[in-house]
Each structure stands twice: as structure tokens, then as C-alpha cells.
Amino acid sequence: xxxxIVLGILIVVLAAVLRLIDLGNNPPGVYVDEAVHGYxxxxxxxxxxxxxxxxxxxxxxxxxxxxxxxxxxxxVPVVKLLGLNSLAIRLPSAVxxxxxxxxxxxxxxxxxxxxxxxxxxxILWSRTVSEPNLGLTLLVLGTFLSLKxxxxxxxxLALSGxxxxxxxxxxxxxLIFLSYHYRYRKHWLLSIIVATIVLLPLVWVSLTPGAxxxxxxxxxxxxxxxxxLSYFSPNNLFSRPDPDIQRSFPEVSIFxxxxxxxxxxxxIKSKKTGILKILLFWAILAPVPGxxxxxxxxxxxxxxxxxxxxxxxxxxxxxxxxxxxxLLVLSLVELYSNMVLLKHERSSVWNYEYRQISHFISSHSxxxxxxxxxRFKPIYxxxxxxxxxxxxxxxxxxxxxxxxxxxxxxxxxxxTNLAFRPINWREDVYARQYLIADLLAVSDSxxxxxxxxxxxxxxxxxxxxxxxIFLTHPDKKCNVPxxxxxxxxxxxxxx
Amino acid sequence: xxxxxxxxxxxxxxxxxxxxDRINTRRGYYPHAVGRIFQNKVTxxxxxxxxxxFSLFYF
Numbered sequence: 001x002x003x004x005i006v007l008g009i010l011i012v013v014l015a016a017v018l019r020l021i022d023l024g025n026n027p028p029g030v031y032v033d034e035a036v037h038g039y040x041x042x043x044x045x046x047x048x049x050x051x052x053x054x055x056x057x058x059x060x061x062x063x064x065x066x067x068x069x070x071x072x073x074x075x076v077p078v079v080k081l082l083g084l085n086s087l088a089i090r091l092p093s094a095v096x097x098x099x100x101x102x103x104x105x106x107x108x109x110x111x112x113x114x115x116x117x118x119x120x121x122x123i124l125w126s127r128t129v130s131e132p133n134l135g136l137t138l139l140v141l142g143t144f145l146s147l148k149x150x151x152x153x154x155x156x157l158a159l160s161g162x163x164x165x166x167x168x169x170x171x172x173x174x175l176i177f178l179s180y181h182y183r184y185r186k187h188w189l190l191s192i193i194v195a196t197i198v199l200l201p202l203v204w205v206s207l208t209p210g211a212x213x214x215x216x217x218x219x220x221x222x223x224x225x226x227x228x229l230s231y232f233s234p235n236n237l238f239s240r241p242d243p244d245i246q247r248s249f250p251e252v253s254i255f256x257x258x259x260x261x262x263x264x265x266x267x268i269k270s271k272k273t274g275i276l277k278i279l280l281f282w283a284i285l286a287p288v289p290g291x292x293x294x295x296x297x298x299x300x301x302x303x304x305x306x307x308x309x310x311x312x313x314x315x316x317x318x319x320x321x322x323x324x325x326x327l328l329v330l331s332l333v334e335l336y337s338n339m340v341l342l343k344h345e346r347s348s349v350w351n352y353e354y355r356q357i358s359h360f361i362s363s364h365s366x367x368x369x370x371x372x373x374x375r376f377k378p379i380y381x382x383x384x385x386x387x388x389x390x391x392x393x394x395x396x397x398x399x400x401x402x403x404x405x406x407x408x409x410x411x412x413x414x415x416t417n418l419a420f421r422p423i424n425w426r427e428d429v430y431a432r433q434y435l436i437a438d439l440l441a442v443s444d445s446x447x448x449x450x451x452x453x454x455x456x457x458x459x460x461x462x463x464x465x466x467x468x469i470f471l472t473h474p475d476k477k478c479n480v481p482x483x484x485x486x487x488x489x490x491x492x493x494x495x
Numbered sequence: 496x497x498x499x500x501x502x503x504x505x506x507x508x509x510x511x512x513x514x515x516d517r518i519n520t521r522r523g524y525y526p527h528a529v530g531r532i533f534q535n536k537v538t539x540x541x542x543x544x545x546x547x548x549f550s551l552f553y554f
Contacts, residue, residue, distance in 0.1 A: 229554055239549035257545050260552075337525075337533045344524040462524075 024087030029352030038089035043391035064407035097126020121254030135163030158198035220294030265316025347461035358386035368433035430488030
């Protein structure tokens with residue numbers, strides 16, 4: 001076996017270890033966006049329809065945010081094999097992340113492969129349900145395959161447009177770029193026809209209000225120039241994590257801090273040797289969706305840029321084992337530390353507590369329960385995910401009218417004995433039921449005033465209380481003289 | 496000698512920014528012996544220095 005193949009296998013194995021180890025438990029819990037893909041995969045698997053009862057959606061209605069459904073379809077076979085759990089829903093992303101390292105290795109060589117394999121950003125995106133990670137892998141795979149087979153390449157590039165909203169912008173532009181670049185290649189016309197046919201449903205759905213709901217909500221062109229530059233700020237790239245704590249490890253950014261030095265050297269070298277045209281194309285265009293979104297340094301909307309930057313870092317990387325090995329060891333040690341910190345310091349961010357809440361709801365199927373969602377409307381999906389609720393129950397909501405046109409998400413979602421809604425203090429305390437709420441929704445003085453008894457405390461991974469379960473006592477509440485004339489108290493007497 | 500004095504003053508400046516409570520809390524997240532390696536004054540000082548250094552390359 002040649003040295004090159006052994007090196008490639010080692011890099012891919014390293015990438016696999018960093019992406020697969022403790023995958024189901026770190027990040028702890030399941031984020032709502034992850035639960036959406038997982039539960040809809042489960043729903044499609046068991047009923048052939050998504051949670052709203054729509055067969056084979058292109059975008060998931062979700063909470064009116066309409067994330068692309070392509071990742072969900074990748075998840076269906078894994079859920080069939082492993083069941084509905086955090087490992088099953090993250091596994092496709094991890095495999096895609098490993099595949100990305102392999103493609104990058106084959107296309108650009110071992111150093112770029114190594115940088116993508118060990119960079120914190122690429123690892124975190126591969127360890128979570130990540131539509132952008134799917135989009136990036138398909139984009140890179142499709143572009144890489146253009147060197148071998150143009151029709152297959154264009155097919156995959158067109159598919160990548162279905163992976164993530166930002167890809168709806170970059171994938172067609174990459175196709176146009178490659179169509180021009182390979183205009184004299186065999187099967188050129190066939191490739192364009194294939195891509196056009198594959199993209200037609202996406203074009204159709206892109207004209208619907210739902211597909212543009214996020215864009216309309218986030219679009220802020222006024223600050224675009226400043227935000228565009230933030231994607232090239234060394235502080236953001238090498239030191240400061242993504243401001244959204246759900247999208248980063250604690251303390252580290254996309255790349256390791258020491259990569260700043262090879263990055264600067266690589267920039268100087270690239271100026272002399274030039275850069276691949278497609279990489280320059282991505283570097284210029286990839287930050288655009290992030291820049292117009294109004295959010296500062298939103299890494300997930302800009303993933304292809306970071307691949308180009310990994311290429312620049314590799315350019316300035318010393319190719320000597322005496323330098324590479326200590327830096328690799330240092331990076332692995334730091335990654336271990338960051339995985340420990342992620343698990344313990346971000347457990348609530350990753351909704352760790354909702355597994356326990358779902359178990360409580362399942363074990364009290366005969367009791368009336370209200371789950372307060374004043375700060376977090378979509379929590380029903382976490383209950384549906386953890387409790388593996390029958391999809392037919394959620395499908396009974398229907399979607400009324402056009403599936404792709406409703407982007408309002410109701411405050412209240414109620415089933416026979418369970419409701420997800422803000423606590424209504426005028427009514428809820430006069431009925432015998434459990435109230436599940438975070439520490440802000442029900443204060444100790446409110447609990448005393450309304451005769452609520454604390455039944456259970458839900459903690460995060462470090463044992464800190466984050467949610468509490470109270471039981472109401474309408475008899476005691478109605479026993480207070482001022483409440484005796486309350487119409488809800490009269491009902492209790494009648495009962 | 497003057498250089499060493501300056502380095503000592505700079506070091507003291509970064510050590511003064513240490514959050515000892517945070518170090519102690521974080522130490523508990525790791526297996527006992529390993530926590531001492533990852534959460535100590537030296538690594539925390541390094542993180543502070545790194546953050547301050549990179550804040551110069553900010554736009």
C-alpha cells in the first residue's frame with residue numbers, strides 16, 4: 001500500500017473518531033431543529049407523511065420556518081435501523097462530515113484534509129443535525145466529480161440546492177460557473193438538462209411564501225457590508241466562537257488559534273501562486289447569505305467559505321512531521337477539553353432537560369398537564385421526539401390550505417390531556433393539573449400564592465434546576481374567601 | 496533585567512483577570528486528575544492572552 005493511501009486512511013479514521021465518539025450524548029440533549037428532522041423522518045417512515053400529514057415535502061413546515069427536508073430523507077433509513085434517538089438522527093451528518101474529509105483529501109491533498117478533520121467548526125457541524133453540512137458536502141462532492149463525470153456532478157450540485165436555504169443561492173451559481181467553465185466538455189448539454197430537471201421543483205417551491213419566510217424575516221441589507229467583512233475577521237475565525245452558543249464549542253472558533261500563523265503565510269503564498277477559480281468564487285459569494293441575514297458572524301450560513309480558508313491555511317502549513325505532530329497533539333487535547341466543556345456548559349442550550357420532561361409526561365398519561373412555552377414555542381416537537389408520539393396524533397392538526405403558505409405558528413398546541421401554551425393564571429390554577437415551567441415562568445411567590453406544590457425539579461447535566469413541575473390545588477385556591485365567587489370555583493363545587 | 500520585570504508585570508496583569516471560581520467549577524467537569532491539567536491558572540491565563548491578542552485582529 002502506498003504512503004499516500006495510508007496517510008489518507010489515517011486522516012479519515014481521525015476524522016471519524018472525532019465525529020463519532022459519544023455522538024448520541026455530546027452535544028447532550030436534542031436541539032429543536034434536530035428533533036424536527038428526526039421526528040419527521042420517523043413520521044415519513046411510519047406513515048409516508050410528515051408531521052402535518054403532507055406526503056413527501058420539499059420543505060418541512062416545522063414552526064413556519066420551512067427548513068429543507070433533504071436531511072430528513074437521509075435520516076429515514078437510519079431511524080429505521082437504529083430507532084428514533086439522538087445517535088440515529090446525527091449519524092447521517094457525521095458520515096457526511098467524514099465523507100467531506102475524504103473528498104477534500106482526494107481533491108486538495110492531505111494537509112487540507114487534516115485541517116478539515118481537526119478544525120472545531122467542521123467537527124461540531126458534523127456532530128449535530130446540520131443541513132448546511134449536508135449542503136457543503138454535496139456542493140464539494142458535486143464540484144469534485146465535475147473532474148470525472150459532468151452529468152453526475154451536475155445532478156449532485158442541483159441536489160445540494162435542496163439541502164439548505166443558503167445553498168439555493170450558491171448551488172445554481174456554482175452550476176452556472178461550471179457550465180461556462182466546461183462549455184466544450186462532452187455531455188455538457190445533457191448535464192445542464194439533468195440539473196434543470198432536478199432544480200425545477202425547487203424553483204417552484206422557492207416561489208411560495210413559506211420558502212421565503214426566513215429570508216423575509218431576516219433580510220437586513222443595511223448592515224450587509226459590515227457583516228460581510230466579519231466573516232474574514234481573524235478574531236472570529238481563530239479565537240471568538242460563533243455568537244450563537246448552539247453553533248460553537250465553548251472558547252474556540254471555527255479553526256484552532258495556532259492556524260492563524262499558517263493562514264497568514266498561506267495568504268502570502270496564494271498571492272504568488274494563485275487560487276483555484278472555483279475556490280475564489282465560493283470565497284467571494286459564500287458570505288453573502290450570512291451578510292444579508294442581519295446576524296453577526298452566522299457561521300452556518302457561510303460554510304463553503306471555511307473550506308476555502310482551510311485550503312489557504314494548508315498553503316502556509318509547514319509540511320514537516322516535527323511541526324505537524326505537536327500541533328496535532330495540542331489540537332486533539334484542546335478538542336477533548338472543549339467536548340467536555342460543551343457537554344457540561346451547554347446542556348440546557350441543547351434541551352437536555354426535555355428528555356426528562358417527556359418521560360414525566362409519558363408516565364402521567366391519565367393526568368392533565370400544561371407545559372409552559374412562553375419563551376420557547378416549538379417545544380412540542382421535543383416531546384414528540386423523545387416520547388415517539390404517534391405521527392397520526394400530530395397529523396390530526398392538518399395544515400389547512402396550501403402547505404407552503406402558512407408561516408404563523410400558534411401559541412397553543414393542545415391534545416386530550418396535554419397542552420403546550422403559556423400558563424393562564426386566571427384559569428389554570430382552578431383545575432387539577434400539572435404545570436411544567438422554567439424558573440422564570442413560575443416564581444416561588446406565585447407558587448405560594450396559588451397553592452402549587454412542587455412535585456419534581458428537572459435539572460441540567462450539572463444538577464442545576466432548570467424546569468419545575470408543580471401540581472395545582474384548586475380546592476385550596478377556592479377555599480380563599482376572595483375566590484369563592486370565581487366562576488371556576490363554582491364549577492369545582494358542581495363537580 | 497528590565498525585560499524580565501516587564502514580563503512579570505504583564506503576567507501579573509493577566510493573572511489578576513483570572514476567574515478562580517470558574518476554574519474550580521470547570522475542573523469538576525473532568526475526571527479528577529485530568530481536570531487539574533485542563534483547568535488551572537496557566538491554561539486560563541493563556542486563554543485570556545489569546546483572546547486579548549486576537550482582539551487586535553478584529554473587524
